[in-house]
Amino acid sequence: MFLMNTYPRKDIAFVRGENSCLFDKNGKRYIDFLSGIAVNTLGYSHQKLKNALKNQIDNILHTSNLYENPWQEEVASKLISFFGESGKVFFCNSGTEANEAAIKLTRKYFKDKGQDKYRIITFKGGFHGRTMGSLSATPRPNLHQGFEPMLDGFDYAEFNDIDSVKSLITEKTAGIMIEAIQGEGGINEANLDFLKALENLCKENNVLLILDEVQAGMGRTGKFFAYQHAGIKPDIITMAKGLGSGLPIGAVIAKDEVAESFGVGTHGATFGGNALSCMAASITLDEIPSLMEQIPSKEVIFRKALEHFGLLKGKGLMLGLDIKKDCKEISNELHKRGLVINCTATSVLRMLPPLVITKEEIEEGLDILTSTLKEFL
Numbered sequence: 001m002f003l004m005n006t007y008p009r010k011d012i013a014f015v016r017g018e019n020s021c022l023f024d025k026n027g028k029r030y031i032d033f034l035s036g037i038a039v040n041t042l043g044y045s046h047q048k049l050k051n052a053l054k055n056q057i058d059n060i061l062h063t064s065n066l067y068e069n070p071w072q073e074e075v076a077s078k079l080i081s082f083f084g085e086s087g088k089v090f091f092c093n094s095g096t097e098a099n100e101a102a103i104k105l106t107r108k109y110f111k112d113k114g115q116d117k118y119r120i121i122t123f124k125g126g127f128h129g130r131t132m133g134s135l136s137a138t139p140r141p142n143l144h145q146g147f148e149p150m151l152d153g154f155d156y157a158e159f160n161d162i163d164s165v166k167s168l169i170t171e172k173t174a175g176i177m178i179e180a181i182q183g184e185g186g187i188n189e190a191n192l193d194f195l196k197a198l199e200n201l202c203k204e205n206n207v208l209l210i211l212d213e214v215q216a217g218m219g220r221t222g223k224f225f226a227y228q229h230a231g232i233k234p235d236i237i238t239m240a241k242g243l244g245s246g247l248p249i250g251a252v253i254a255k256d257e258v259a260e261s262f263g264v265g266t267h268g269a270t271f272g273g274n275a276l277s278c279m280a281a282s283i284t285l286d287e288i289p290s291l292m293e294q295i296p297s298k299e300v301i302f303r304k305a306l307e308h309f310g311l312l313k314g315k316g317l318m319l320g321l322d323i324k325k326d327c328k329e330i331s332n333e334l335h336k337r338g339l340v341i342n343c344t345a346t347s348v349l350r351m352l353p354p355l356v357i358t359k360e361e362i363e364e365g366l367d368i369l370t371s372t373l374k375e376f377l
């Protein structure tokens with residue numbers, strides 16, 4: 001009644017979680033194959049996370065970025081070790097903010113070098129967020145509608161088509177920004193060769209490679225960052241969603257030389273990397289390596305059950321089943337039967353469960369899914 005009508009909300013109110021299950025206000029139990037759209041990495045019963053957060057609440061929630069922040073230092077050092085190169089981190093609160101920071105950093109890096117390069121190539125089917133910069137980077141006319149004009153400086157290439165990218169590169173091109181697996185676009189994987197070719201193209205043309213890992217990162221695909229399957233080395237990486245296991249936190253990693261362009265006063269975020277969010281991120285990052293080890297065997301369970309129902313796309317615990325027809329109705333039915341799942345790109349049933357989901361929970365969810373698919377397809 002008092003909310004702006006920006007979301008197509010289902011008529012279900014979840015009030016409690018347990019392991020990787022949700023309970024609505026009537027006490028009905030659901031298996032969670034969505035984790036709040038790739039957010040609740042550690043599910044709902046992670047005692048270590050809960051204890052650390054309770055303790056942090058008793059100490060302090062927020063101190064501002066005007067003072068030293070040991071929690072940020074700790075999370076940044078863990079992120080850099082996953083990155084595997086030397087680099088620096090900037091904290092914000094969401095995916096779109098991380099991408100805004102990446103866009104600004106890319107522009108500033110070339111300005112600082114005295115080069116007039118500011119344009120960024122992004123990809124059709126991609127999604128980078130809803131604020132004006134990230135929205136302009138998102139090639140979706142339906143999302144732009146009513147908000148025009150978009151910001152200048154973005155060129156849209158075909159996904160997985162290196163010639164299309166080449167044809168857009170000019171001396172003004174500063175960056176190429178891509179999701180290694182497009183999430184909102186319907187779980188579309190970038191070919192590993194394509195990612196390698198992009199890396200080379202960036203090197204040849206003095207262009208920064210920016211990986212949007214907001215949805216695919218944080219161990220979800222079996223590597224900490226999804227681009228790591230291709231063995232490439234981006235210049236800037238953005239992340240959010242699963243980083244805080246439910247607390248809002250976003251981050252940008254940039255290689256040292258690029259990071260230098262964010263000097264004092266150039267960029268900021270009041271809440272970015274506050275004590276509570278960083279505590280959540282710190283615990284999440286500690287847990288991810290052991291969870292990643294279990295991802296291939298969990299993926300196999302999904303694949304075995306679903307592959308013959310349609311095109312199963314994605315990697316690890318970021319999967320999409322393209323059922324080649326509108327999946328809204330089936331998604332509603334699945335919720336009625338106790339499975340939380342999402343329908344994206346019209347015909348793709350998207351699965352992004354908590355990384356802690358157990359094999360038993362996966363099987364229980366898949367039983368609901370496969371029996372329903374048999375009726376509907």
Ligand SMILES: Cc1ncc(COP(=O)(O)O)c(C=O)c1O
Pocket residue numbers: 094095096097099127128129130179183184212213214215216240241
């Ligand atoms: C790849 C990607 N980038 C950016 C965003 C925007 O993140 P947020 O909603 O936290 O602003 C999303 C959200 O779905 C995303 O999937």
